[in-house]
Amino acid sequence: MLSPAAYNVLRRQGTEMPYSSPLDMNFRKGVYSCAGCDTALFSSDAKYDSHTGWPSFWKPLPHAVATRTDTSEMMIRTEVLCSGCGGHLGHVFTDGPKPTGLRYCMNGVAMRFKAA
Numbered sequence: 001m002l003s004p005a006a007y008n009v010l011r012r013q014g015t016e017m018p019y020s021s022p023l024d025m026n027f028r029k030g031v032y033s034c035a036g037c038d039t040a041l042f043s044s045d046a047k048y049d050s051h052t053g054w055p056s057f058w059k060p061l062p063h064a065v066a067t068r069t070d071t072s073e074m075m076i077r078t079e080v081l082c083s084g085c086g087g088h089l090g091h092v093f094t095d096g097p098k099p100t101g102l103r104y105c106m107n108g109v110a111m112r113f114k115a116a
């Protein structure tokens with residue numbers, strides 16, 4: 001069962017409040033998986049502190065996520081979806097660090113962390 005907060009993000013494209021997720025400042029070694037279907041999404045190796053208040057990564061695990069154009073809220077953004085269940089995870093932006101230059105801005109409530 002998803003928590004109401006996770007449901008709001010994964011199934012209703014919601015956004016959690018910045019700095020609300022304990023995963024934002026979690027830098028332990030491990031894997032972040034989808035709270036909806038348990039698909040492994042990101043490795044801690046690609047996590048960094050973007051100072052945005054949301055857990056941020058510079059690359060997903062291979063084939064873990066899908067993207068589509070999101071024109072809601074008067075912005076053109078690239079939505080990031082779980083490849084397993086199609087759940088909304090967040091957005092990806094092009095102001096990330098090397099080597100990809102990408103910033104996967106994720107909702108922590110949509111993910112579960114498993115320490116390595």
Ligand SMILES: [Zn+2]
Pocket residue numbers: 034035036037038039082083084085086087
């Ligand atoms: Zn999923």
